[in-house]
Amino acid sequence: EDKVVQSPLSLVVHEGDTVTLNCSYEVTNFRSLLWYKQEKKAPTFLFMLTSSGIEKKSGRLSSILDKKELFSILNITATQTGDSAIYLCAVEAGGSQGNLIFGKGTKLSVKP
Amino acid sequence: GAGVSQSPSNKVTEKGKDVELRCDPISGHTALYWYRQSLGQGLEFLIYFQGNSAPDKSGLPSDRFSAERTGGSVSTLTIQRTQQEDSAVYLCASSLAPQIVNEQYFGPGTRLTVT
Numbered sequence: 161e162d163k164v165v166q167s168p169l170s171l172v173v174h175e176g177d178t179v180t181l182n183c184s185y186e187v188t189n190f191r192s193l194l195w196y197k198q199e200k201k202a203p204t205f206l207f208m209l210t211s212s213g214i215e216k217k218s219g220r221l222s223s224i225l226d227k228k229e230l231f232s233i234l235n236i237t238a239t240q241t242g243d244s245a246i247y248l249c250a251v252e253a254g255g256s257q258g259n260l261i262f263g264k265g266t267k268l269s270v271k272p
Numbered sequence: 273g274a275g276v277s278q279s280p281s282n283k284v285t286e287k288g289k290d291v292e293l294r295c296d297p298i299s300g301h302t303a304l305y306w307y308r309q310s311l312g313q314g315l316e317f318l319i320y321f322q323g324n325s326a327p328d329k330s331g332l333p334s335d336r337f338s339a340e341r342t343g344g345s346v347s348t349l350t351i352q353r354t355q356q357e358d359s360a361v362y363l364c365a366s367s368l369a370p371q372i373v374n375e376q377y378f379g380p381g382t383r384l385t386v387t
Contacts, residue, residue: 164314191373194373202381203315259320260317
């Protein structure tokens with residue numbers, strides 16, 4: 161059975177800290193891994209990773225994929241209170257195009 | 273024509289009643305997805321439409337759940353004889369084509385509470 165596991169499930173840090181969120185997966189016919197930020201209801205897209213070892217970067221956020229060890233990390237440096245959200249990892253796999261398998265998410269709380 | 277819209281935003285219903293949830297995708301998006309997010313859980317895939325047809329219904333949790341899409345646009349998710357475990361946020365997403373997963377835009381969701 162395809163699965164995506166995120167850790168930690170929740171994390172509390174202070175502004176300025178750096179955090180690393182983890183996502184591991186076991187799926188058939190891996191296609192891509194995506195990270196989303198969910199603040200209220202609708203997740204917003206952050207990154208899409210398809211190749212190992214190539215870092216994607218956007219401002220203070222970066223992510224990298226390891227297809228050999230089947231995991232990805234999302235780094236946030238110099239965290240701000242506005243980074244508080246649930247971060248979702250999703251994998252596109254198998255025969256159903258576009259069907260994303262989501263992890264349970266990591267709830268990040270950034271304290272002032 | 274902004275993003276994906278869903279209605280209602282919140283729905284409270286009594287156990288045993290039927291509910292209909294609506295999703296208006298972004299104009300021109302042929303692929304449409306329904307997900308469910310229960311408390312403390314990740315998003316769970318329910319069903320996917322390409323145009324009006326549903327090639328993948330594998331995620332529907334029971335035969336009380338059904339969905340249709342007409343005119344390649346609006347989709348409705350129907351839950352019959354609702355149960356308390358159906359309480360969740362139901363999210364709809366659309367994309368130009370199934371292959372373009374990183375442009376799968378999500379709607380604001382419908383929070384369903386079954387009492």
